[in-house]
Amino acid sequence: MKRLSLVLPALLLASVSHAATVAQVKAKGVLVLGTDPTFAPFEFKGPDGQIQGFDIDIARAVAKDLGVKLEIRPVGFGALMPQSVTSGRVDMAMSGITITPERAKVVAFSGPYYRSAQVFIVRGGNPGKFTWPSDVKGKTLGVQANTTGQYTANGMLKPKGAVLKVYDDFAAGLADVRAGRITALIGDAPTVADLGKRLPGQFAQAGQPLAAEDYGMVFAKGSDLAAAANRTLARLKASGEYQKLLNTWIVQK
Structure with a gap:
């Protein structure tokens, strides 16, 4: 993860x-x-x-x-x-x-x-038209505490002006994405596919992967x-x- x-x-x-x-x-x-x-x-x-x-x-x-x-x-x-x-x-x-x-x-x-990647999860249809790497300045992006997503975001996104919101619970971050309280949540690419099966139309991946990683x-x-x-x-x-x-x-x- x-x-x-x-x-x-x-x-x-x-x-x-x-x-x-x-x-x-x-x-x-x-x-x-x-x-x-x-x-x-x-x-x-x-x-x-x-x-x-x-x-x-x-x-x-x-x-x-x-x-x-x-x-x-x-x-x-x-x-x-x-x-x-x-x-x-x-x-x-x-x-x-x-x-x-x-x-x-x-x-x-x-x-x-398994080769995975950190990606941006947004609301279905990406109503905010969020993209990476061109569109992070001033955006509030969610990360799960003590994950590779958090540490990668600290190194790559904060310097570009992103505001990071840290969650202990990944599900809480997804709830904020769905409610529009944050622009995107950083998670693993397979998670997006799984969300597509369980909650069709509610979430999508936006922009390019942030980083690749091996499990x-x-x-x-x-x-x-x-x-x-x-x-x-x-x-x-x-x-x-x-x-x-x-x-x-x-x-x-």
């Missing part, structure tokens, strides 16, 4: 990292996944209350290849990265987590499993689970299963 938690707490916690290993996971028979289930279509609660999504299906494939069950543990994003991983509360984390050099000092990432699966430093996840990812891509998952969850039909 989106998601970029503060670096300093991560560095402080690095010294107490508990690296779960493949052998330990196989011995207990369970791979514990930490995720913040508020980021459709990657992880969210379905009508039956069960957590589902693109990330969840990839994590299930990792668990299957290890010969264990997947246990899904909901964790708020502020506690998910990196605390839940470095403390050993979870064996892995997935929640649209962007790979960054700062985070890679604290946790281990799999290879990238990765997250593990404790030194864990061989990262290599196991990479093997699963390679298998999914070679077999065509990865594309099927993309078609199921992300590709707009």
